[in-house]
Amino acid sequence: MPAAAAKVMPMTEQKPSKQAVEAVVAGLNARFGNRVVTSLAVREQHANTTTWLANQPPDVVVFPHSTEEVQDIVKLCAEHGVPVIPFGTGTSLEGHVNAPLGGVSVDFRDMNKVLEVHAQDLDCVVQPGVTRKQLNDYLRDQGLFFPIDPGADASIGGMTATRASGTNAVRYGTMKDNVISVKAVLANGEVITTARRAKKSSAGYDLTRLFIGSEGTLGVITEITLKLHGIPEAISSAVCPFESIQGACDATIMTIQSGIPVARIELLDVVQVRASNAYSKLTLKETPHLFLEFHGTEASVAEQAERFAEIAAECGGGPSEWTTKPEERTKLWQARHDSYWSMLQLRPGAKGFATDVCVPISRLAECVLETCKDIEEYKLVAPIVGHVGDGNFHVGVMIDMNDPAEVKNAKTFIERLAKRAIAMDGTCTGEHGVGQGKIKYLEAEHGRTALNAMTAIKQALDPQNLMNPGKILPSSLTAE
Template sequence: MNAPALAPSLRRPVPQACLDALAARFGDRLSLNASVREHHGRDESPYPAVPPDAVVFAESTDDVVAAVQACAAHGVPLIAYGSGSSLEGHVLAVEGGITLDVSRMNRVLSVNPDDLTVTVQAGVTRKQLNNEIRDTGLFFPIDPGADASLGGMAATRASGTNAVRYGTMRDNIVSLTVVTAQGKVIRTARRAKKSSAGYDLTRLFIGSEGTLGIITEVTVRLYPQPEAVSAAVCNFPSVDAAVAAVIQTIQMGVPVARVELLDTATVRALNLYSKLTLRETPLLLFEFHGSPAGVEEQATTVQEITREHGGMDFEWAVHPEDRNRLWAARHNAYFATLQLRPGARASSTDVCVPISRLADCIRETNADLARASFPTCVVGHVGDGNFHVQMLLDPDSEAEWTEAETINRRMVRRALDMDGTCTGEHGVGLHKMQFLAEEHGEDALALMRQVKQAFDPLNILNPGKILPPPTR
């Protein structure tokens, strides 16, 4: 599969003096090993690996400061790396340089249950956090599927299956500690519930994908664990019918916690991969949170709605272990669908549209997918208008890659025509840069470039991502 266009001249040399400065600070936590570099030069995107020149393992904010200062002194690119689970080429070292691995920054720093907040280092993963706070009766709801690091989730403005009720990372971050491109440490906000003091730097760094600063600590909101939780599967005769049921549910204000769409191909893949026995038609996977009476009321209302749209009766996952198995299978959908075409690479893409246009967007996208020469799957966090397409490609076929990119462009432009966005949660990285001008306009892009120049005048922080070159 073709790598992203990259002229060899774009790869900046790393002076020995920079490596010497890093070695003096980090010792054996600086690696030049080829396999380590290769591992850090790829993510879950379809792009081939583009490894950095070296990898540094940070364990503290002071380590990050030292790495930034060494790279700034020599004009060397620095790419932050959490768990490597991104899907759009975010961590590829397209201009060479140093990868800064923060996975060892994995301490929960302070839990404030009375304020419903917790502060963690950037390398803490969502599963680790919930394991460490489970005895408090609280939980962190943002669930992108992969066991991503919270620093990476902040940097990509992640969301996931719970976003329909609990929002995204943008809604649940209270404050960040960030190392700037000059090696300064700033805290973007205090822990107060709200503030009107100055520019909202927190929201500026959320979604910046490591291009404006390196996030080292994250303070997030927590929620009480629901008193009652119920999950159910409902099969439908078509994707259209399932989506229509979701739209009516959301427009009626039913506070479902999760509602996920899986098309027939995805259901088949989950059955094979996770040893399930789901009926192989399009389905919705629901979860309801609240009091026992509230959960029962929500479920009754939604079941009535689904029947109006041809949905079959709910099949309940009553026991926690059944619910966990079902959601684990949903989170493994990426890997499960890969088994539909052994040896394939997945090109994954997502868009998000206003809920009123979701059915049209999915219907027209499915018409394109029906003509594809390779297997495809559709899944969606459809409660907030977001859906994903996974295309299973022969990694040696340029024709399939070209065809997949044509489908992706049509899908994105369709979403933009519906007043949607080119990415609901994957982020921009390399893959979605081409659409930013269409979504935001050249004047807005020019302002973004000014922000990047002000924050990172040497262009050392994850260069070559998010912002396309200016048009001439």
């Protein structure tokens, strides 16, 4: 190794002492009074909700009201070497909010204001606790919307931290493309703003994109500037049945490749169709489906729909049922967003192992079909839904947590899926993030050198490893 080799030291991963934690709790109590909670029930609620990973509660939960208050929390934690774990709505799926070393959960419940809307610039500034539905309710009167929509009504802070996307990403991009700037409190308590409001800039390192997807490991995001979009003049939604999964995937691939600017194109396999029929009172034929949406002018939406219909017919799909009525569209997409809850009803009492991968679209059909074969072989109840226009799909494996063989089986299946996606030049997670659950796949995906570079950056910005430790980077901590 030459002299210039970046030194990558293993990070500190030690629980703080009891005294350190007590000092932090006392400091928080003195500063924040009844906005500090230490009851086990509340701490457990802040550790894990929708994941299968073991619950690792923080030592204390605090509810700040401002960036300055977050600075005070972080400085107090830095002084005593106690971890800081940001918390939005707790709807992440890979153990992002678990506290394997204990520490302080910083809940953004009360930092839920839309601070500025610059309608002329198509942007806005929000606090991290604002949820996506809240934001869109706020914007609707001005003819604007924010497109990113993970299934849950997640917080903008959490969505930024996990580089979330959702059904509209195929047209509007992910959080990476829709965050202009973040304000964040660094590990040393100082505040940075990563960019100004100009639509583009070449002025220095892209700290904005570095924070998007950093899952709280580089600092605590306290403000986000978002791109907005005009509500399209015309919106048309459709459900389109297919004879086979292969046909639905092929139609998706052809739609994307022919440049139709589809706003949403979502796959539901037969198991998911059954689940959604039951949970969301739909009446879909029990066959694979695409849910679609087109945005534009009246003329362009009609043109897009016509072109899609031709493609669908070629792939053994259709006829589509179209609607432009807002209430019917809302019902359709609510059903799509409720897929996680509908899956759980397939097997009451089961836990959902929700996982996602993303592959180049040319490999989509192959990846989905091999996964279907695995589901059969492993005898799993596991619906597939996906943002297939991006090559991204989800599998929800319904597991009886009291049956160790079943749990082991599900883990093997998920591992095979992640490795399959990586082998196809894809990623072990298209949108859920790494958290604790997917750390083990990152070396296969990025290689040791890239992981070392990430670790070097983490150490440069958080030398004490207090910012959400045990997430993203190679770690001795685990919740499995």
